[in-house]
Structures are given as C-alpha cells and as structure tokens.
Amino acid sequence: MRAFARHARYVFGENLVTAGALALFLVLVLLAVIGPSIAPHDPLASDAGKTLQPPSRAHWFGTDQLGRDILSRVLVATRLDLVISLTAVALSFALGGSAGAAAGFFGGWTDRVVTRVTDTIMAFPLFVLAMGIVAALGNTLGNIVLATAVINIPFYARMARAEANVRRDAGFVDAARLAGNGGARVLAFHVFPNCLPPMMVQASLNLGWAILNAAGLSFIGLGVRPPTPEWGIMVAEGAAFIVSGEWWIALFPGLALMLAVFCFNLLGDGLRDLIDPRRRT
Amino acid sequence: MIGRRLVVAVPGIVGVIVVTFLLNRALPGDPAAFFAGPAATHEAIQEIRVKLGLDRSLPEQFVLYVRDLARGDLGRSLTTGQPVTRDLISRLPASLELTLCGLVLALALALPLGVLAATRPGSVFDHASRMATTAGVSLPIFFTGLLLVYVFYYLLGWAPAPLGRIDAFTTPPPTVTGAFLIDATIAGDATAFAAAAKQLVLPAITLGLFAMAPIARMTRAAMLGVLGSDFIRTARASGLAPGTVLVTYALRNALLPVVTLLGMVFSFLLGANVLVEKVFAWPGVGSYALRNALLPVVTLLGMVFSFLLGANVLVEKVFAWPGVGSYALEALIASDYAPVQGFVLTMASLYVLLNLAIDVVYGAIDPRVRIEA
Numbered sequence: 302m303r304a305f306a307r308h309a310r311y312v313f314g315e316n317l318v319t320a321g322a323l324a325l326f327l328v329l330v331l332l333a334v335i336g337p338s339i340a341p342h343d344p345l346a347s348d349a350g351k352t353l354q355p356p357s358r359a360h361w362f363g364t365d366q367l368g369r370d371i372l373s374r375v376l377v378a379t380r381l382d383l384v385i386s387l388t389a390v391a392l393s394f395a396l397g398g399s400a401g402a403a404a405g406f407f408g409g410w411t412d413r414v415v416t417r418v419t420d421t422i423m424a425f426p427l428f429v430l431a432m433g434i435v436a437a438l439g440n441t442l443g444n445i446v447l448a449t450a451v452i453n454i455p456f457y458a459r460m461a462r463a464e465a466n467v468r469r470d471a472g473f474v475d476a477a478r479l480a481g482n483g484g485a486r487v488l489a490f491h492v493f494p495n496c497l498p499p500m501m502v503q504a505s506l507n508l509g510w511a512i513l514n515a516a517g518l519s520f521i522g523l524g525v526r527p528p529t530p531e532w533g534i535m536v537a538e539g540a541a542f543i544v545s546g547e548w549w550i551a552l553f554p555g556l557a558l559m560l561a562v563f564c565f566n567l568l569g570d571g572l573r574d575l576i577d578p579r580r581r582t
Numbered sequence: 583m584i585g586r587r588l589v590v591a592v593p594g595i596v597g598v599i600v601v602t603f604l605l606n607r608a609l610p611g612d613p614a615a616f617f618a619g620p621a622a623t624h625e626a627i628q629e630i631r632v633k634l635g636l637d638r639s640l641p642e643q644f645v646l647y648v649r650d651l652a653r654g655d656l657g658r659s660l661t662t663g664q665p666v667t668r669d670l671i672s673r674l675p676a677s678l679e680l681t682l683c684g685l686v687l688a689l690a691l692a693l694p695l696g697v698l699a700a701t702r703p704g705s706v707f708d709h710a711s712r713m714a715t716t717a718g719v720s721l722p723i724f725f726t727g728l729l730l731v732y733v734f735y736y737l738l739g740w741a742p743a744p745l746g747r748i749d750a751f752t753t754p755p756p757t758v759t760g761a762f763l764i765d766a767t768i769a770g771d772a773t774a775f776a777a778a779a780k781q782l783v784l785p786a787i788t789l790g791l792f793a794m795a796p797i798a799r800m801t802r803a804a805m806l807g808v809l810g811s812d813f814i815r816t817a818r819a820s821g822l823a824p825g826t827v828l829v830t831y832a833l834r835n836a837l838l839p840v841v842t843l844l845g846m847v848f849s850f851l852l853g854a855n856v857l858v859e860k861v862f863a864w865p866g867v868g869s870y871a872l873r874n875a876l877l878p879v880v881t882l883l884g885m886v887f888s889f890l891l892g893a894n895v896l897v898e899k900v901f902a903w904p905g906v907g908s909y910a911l912e913a914l915i916a917s918d919y920a921p922v923q924g925f926v927l928t929m930a931s932l933y934v935l936l937n938l939a940i941d942v943v944y945g946a947i948d949p950r951v952r953i954e955a
Contacts, residue, residue, distance in 0.1 A: 318713070417593065417597070420593070420594060420597065421593075421594070421597030421598070421600075421601060424594040424595075424597055424598050424930055424934050425598065425601070425926070425929070425930045429925070429926055429929045429930070430601075430926070430930075432910070432922075432926070433602075433605050433922065433923075433926040434605070436605075436919070436922055437605040509719075509720060513722055513723075516722055517722065517723070517724065520722075520724050521911055522911075533722075533724075536722070536724060536725055536728065537724075539728070540724070540728055543728050543731055543732050543736065544731065544735065544736060544743065545736075546732075546736050548732050548736075551725070551728050552729075555722060555725035555728070555729070558722050558725065559717075559720050559721055559722060559725065562719075562720040562721075562722070563716065563717060563720035566716050566719060566720055567716060570716070
C-alpha cells in the first residue's frame with residue numbers, strides 16, 4: 302500500500318496535468334454535494350423584469366429568457382449530470398463486466414452469446430441506438446440512464462472478456478480450482494478482481510462520454526425536461542438565442558459540461574499511467 | 583475474399599433488423615390508433631390493426647416486417663405523409679455530404695498532427711497536441727457548433743445564418759447525386775456551389791473537430807510504435823536518401839491504400855489526393871513509417887464514422903440541416919415512429935456496410951490479413 306502511495310505520488314508529481322484533473326474532479330464532486338446550498342438564487346425562480354441580462358455583479362453568469370439565474374442553474378445541475386453518468390457507467394460496468402468475464406472464463410456458448418450480443422450493439426451508431434432506446438421505452442430520466450448504459454456495455458464486456466481469457470489458465474486460478482472452488486466462485490473471487498484495474502481506467506474515460514451522451518440526448522429534447530436544470534438542456538435553451546447574440550445562456554452550461562468531460566478524460570489517462578506503465582502516454 | 587466478408591456481415595445485419603423490430607414493437611402507443619387518427623371508431627382501429635398485421639403473433643409480425651423490408655417498404659410517415667423510404671432517400675445525401683466533409687477535414691488536421699507529435703515525443707508540441715486532442719474529445723458537439731455560429735455568424739458575420747444547406751436566394755442545383763457541392767459542379771453553377779459551400783463550412787468544422795481527436799491520438803500511437811521498430815532503424819542506417827524513401831517507396835505505396843479507402847467509402851473525394859500528398863510529403867523518415875501506422879488508423883475510421891453518424895443528429899439540429907437526423911428527430915417529437923425506425927435501420931445498415939468496406943480495404947493494405955482470412 303505504501304509502495305502504491307509512493308508510486309501514485311511519483312506519477313502525479315511527474316504529470317501535473319493529472320494532478321490538476323484530480324483536483325478538478327474533487328471540486329466537481331464537492332459542487333455536486335453542496336451545489337444547491339451555495340447557489341445564490343433559486344434555480345427555478347423566474348423574474349419577468351430581469352430576462353436575458355448579460356453577466357453582471359448580481360448575476361455572474363447572467364439570466365436566461367425567464368430571468369432565472371444561470372450561475373445557480375449551472376451549480377444545481379452538477380449533481381444531476383454526475384448522477385446520470387455515474388449510474389449509467391456503474392450499470393454498464395456491472396452488466397458488461399460480469400457478462401464479459403463469464404464469456405472469457407467459461408468460453409463455449411456463453412462466449413458465443415455474449416459476443417453476438419455485443420457485436421449487435423456495436424453494429425449501431427451508438428448515439429442513434431440510444432435515441433431509439435429512449436424513443437421505444439419512453440422519454441424518462443431512467444431510460445436515458447439505461448440507454449447510456451446499454452451503448453457502453455460492449456466496451457466493458459470486450460475488455461473483461463479479454464482479461465478473463467488471459468487469466469483463465471494462470472497458476473493462481475488452477476490453485477484456486479484445486480483448493481475445491483467451483484467455477485463461478487473462481488471467476489467471482491479470483492479472476493474478476495484481477496480484471497478490475499484496466500476496467501477502472503475504461504470507466505473513468507467512459508464517464509466523460511456518458512455525460513456527453515446524456516447531455517446530447519437532453520439537447521435534442523429527450524430525457525430531462527425543462528425546467529429541470531441540466532447542462533445539455535440549458536445549452537439547448539440557449540441555442541435559440543445564440544444567433545441574436547445572447548451568448549451567456551448557452552456558454553456557461555456548455556463550459557461546465559466541457560470541463561467535466563475534460564476532467565474525466567485527463568483523469569482516465571492519468572489512471573492508466575498509474576496502473577499500466579506500459580501504456581504510459 | 584469479398585464474398586467471405588459479406589457472409590461475416592450477415593449476422594450483424596440480422597441483429598440490426600431484429601433489434602429495430604423489437605424497438606418498434608416496444609414503442610409506446612398503438613400504431614393502429616395512430617394511423618386511424620383521433621376521430622376513428624373502435625371498429626375502424628380494429629380493421630386497421632388487422633390490415634397492418636398487428637393482430638398476429640410476434641413471429642408472424644416479424645416475417646411480415648422482413649417481407650416489407652425486402653421490398654424496400656419502411657412504412658409511411660404520419661408527419662410528411664410520404665413513404666419513409668422516399669423521405670430517407672431524399673435526405674440521406676445531405677447527411678452524407680456533411681459527414682464526409684467533416685471526416686475529410688478531420689483527416690486533414692489529425693494525420694499531420696499525429697505524425698508531428700510522434701516524431702517529437704515529449705516535446706512541447708507533443709504535450710500541446712495531447713491537450714488539444716483531449717479537449718477535442720471533451721467538447722460537446724452541439725456546444726462547439728453553437729460557439730462557431732456565435733463567433734463566425736453573429737460576431738464576425740463571415741458565415742451565413744445556420745439555416746439549412748443553401749440560402750433562400752440561391753436556387754439549389756438540379757438533383758443528380760443529392761449532394762449540393764457535386765450537383766453544382768456537374769451543373770457548372772458557381773453561385774450555387776459557393777452558396778452551398780458557405781453553408782457547409784461551419785457544420786463540417788464542427789464534426790471535423792470532434793473526429794480529429796481520436797484519429798490524431800491513434801496516428802500518434804501507431805507512429806510511435808513504428809518509428810521505434812527495427813526496419814526504420816535499418817532504413818535510416820542504410821542511408822537511403824529521404825527523397826528516395828519518400829517518393830519511390832513510401833509515397834506510391836502509402837497513397838494507394840488511403841485513396842482506396844477514401845475512394846471506396848466516399849466516392850467523391852478525389853480531392854483528397856492533394857490532402858494525402860501533403861500529409862505524406864512532410865516528415866522525412868516518418869512517412870516511410872506512416873504506411874505501417876495506417877492500419878490501426880483505418881480500423882479506427884470505422885468507429886469515428888459511427889460517432890459521426892450519431893453526432894450528425896446534434897449538428898443537424900444546431901444548423902437546421904435538412905438531413906435524415908433532423909428528419910428522425912422531428913418524427914420522434916411528433917410520436918411518428920415509422921421514420922424513426924427507418925432512420926435507425928438505415929444508419930445501422932450504413933455502418934455495417936462501412937465496416938465491411940473497411941475490412942476489405944484492411945486486407946488490401948496488409949497482405950497478412952488476406953492470407954489469414
């Protein structure tokens with residue numbers, strides 16, 4: 302553990318960008334937790350007398366077409382956006398990871414079924430498939446999470462399959478078998494934990510893509526409904542005002558979105574450096 | 583070879599058809615009630631249900647569905663009143679034109695960037711390009727589009743209003759391929775070409791910026807691998823003149839697969855020659871290596887294209903582009919499901935076909951793949 306901490310310190314010290322990304326990530330989590338209580342205004346309170354005001358001292362990020370304070374809405378939205386992407390990534394991690402590990406470990410028809418299903422998902426342009434799923438199952442927040450999870454399953458399934466496949470004949474696996482463990486038990490407690498590190502990296506890179514995907518869906522009018530503050534939908538609301546020069550409505554939620562994704566991507570790169578020295582960027 | 587690949591692509595297409603069918607059956611609401619309209623009686627709805635085959639079992643319905651598909655019948659859109667197939671065909675060129683322009687733009691930027699970063703690993707340029715590409719993947723595509731519109735339309739006034747493929751005062755060229763740039767060239771209509779190109783620039787840049795990052799990263803990684811390999815050291819040690827390596831060996835061989843790929847997937851991209859030449863004429867020994875770095879890049883192109891097809895929907899919305907994406911979106915919002923289903927099916931089939939094409943090209947670039955197959 303101490304060796305790992307030293308290694309982590311070395312990697313972060315070497316790569317200040319990753320350290321910065323980690324700090325940014327902590328700030329995002331903090332905002333998700335305390336966002337609603339530090340927001341200066343009520344994110345839903347409209348004020349007909351103060352519509353479309355550019356950023357000022359009273360409203361740092363300006364106000365939108367209903368006079369709502371954009372800073373407050375961006376802050377409050379952090380929690381929803383993070384929760385959507387975290388849930389989606391956790392879902393696809395659990396589903397894809399277990400299915401893929403089973404496929405790689407047992408082989409045979411398990412492998413064929415899992416591979417066939419992931420190949421079918423990959424045969425769709427993923428955003429289009431997500432659109433189709435949300436359209437079919439109904440336009441709710443839960444289905445946005447589900448659709449985002451489904452389109453990410455193949456990445457985890459393939460990775461877990463490859464990792465489990467490599468380890469299935471390893472010495473420690475044979476030892477576990479000889480000690481009398483059943484197949485499922487060996488898979489769950491001996492093989493799967495060893496597949497986790499590369500999958501964690503994938504999850505971190507995936508978080509950014511999940512946020513983008515969910516925001517994209519709400520941008521086209523699926524999932525989150527107004528007046529709920531969410532970055533994608535706020536950009537969509539601001540889109541109509543860009544051509545008339547009211548840039549602040551779309552800019553700030555868009556920047557928040559970009560910053561979050563940027564942070565997850567850098568963090569993913571950094572994590573990879575940390576646990577897999579061969580693939581250091 | 584191609585026949586074998588076609589066979590391999592079949593399960594993918596079957597999977598796509600099954601999923602689209604299931605999605606369609608899971609859609610909320612009763613299609614018969616939709617078709618009958620709000621004023622229909624119960625008997626009328628029942629009659630339509632029988633006519634549409636909705637009273638039969640799921641397997642029977644699937645057979646009917648596949649039979650209609652084989653006849654090119656995707657149903658009728660409630661919003662436009664047209665057969666979905668006709669709507670999609672009339673709008674597909676707009677989407678493809680945009681996607682391909684974006685892809686070419688991305689290639690033009692990403693290949694030199696990746697090669698340059700790989701020839702100077704660890705340099706300031708390498709780090710800058712890493713930051714730039716990470717920022718590139720992090721940009722929400724609809725947000726990039728809006729920023730570009732704000733800067734180039736509202737602030738600078740260089741770009742036209744983001745409203746479709748051609749401005750209201752120019753007559754579109756007579757339809758041959760449906761891609762305005764090509765049609766205008768065929769018709770020799772310079773005004774229409776300029777007008778269409780003007781409309782195309784911003785959305786194409788938006789898509790290109792998005793696609794650039796993964797291609798650049800992949801090129802860099804692949805180039806790094808190849809540059810460190812023995813045969814490059816040998817080539818350097820043998821003292822081959824950079825010009826000889828470049829023109830006699832590398833350029834001719836390297837151009838071929840790239841042009842094949844572009845030519846196959848995007849028949850109209852002959853102009854890409856210029857771009858590819860520029861890329862390859864650039865970095866001494868590097869371009870000798872680039873041919874070997876190309877394989878993973880080509881594989882990645884398929885994935886990038888898939889992202890682009892999806893991202894298209896967002897860009898089409900931002901720029902009011904009359905392509906299939908915005909068509910499906912309008913239908914989705916109006917609970918008009920036949921177009922949505924047709925859209926998903928078309929996009930997925932396009933993608934499967936594209937992957938097929940890439941597989942074939944892959945074999946053409948790398949003889950080893952051909953032998954193994």
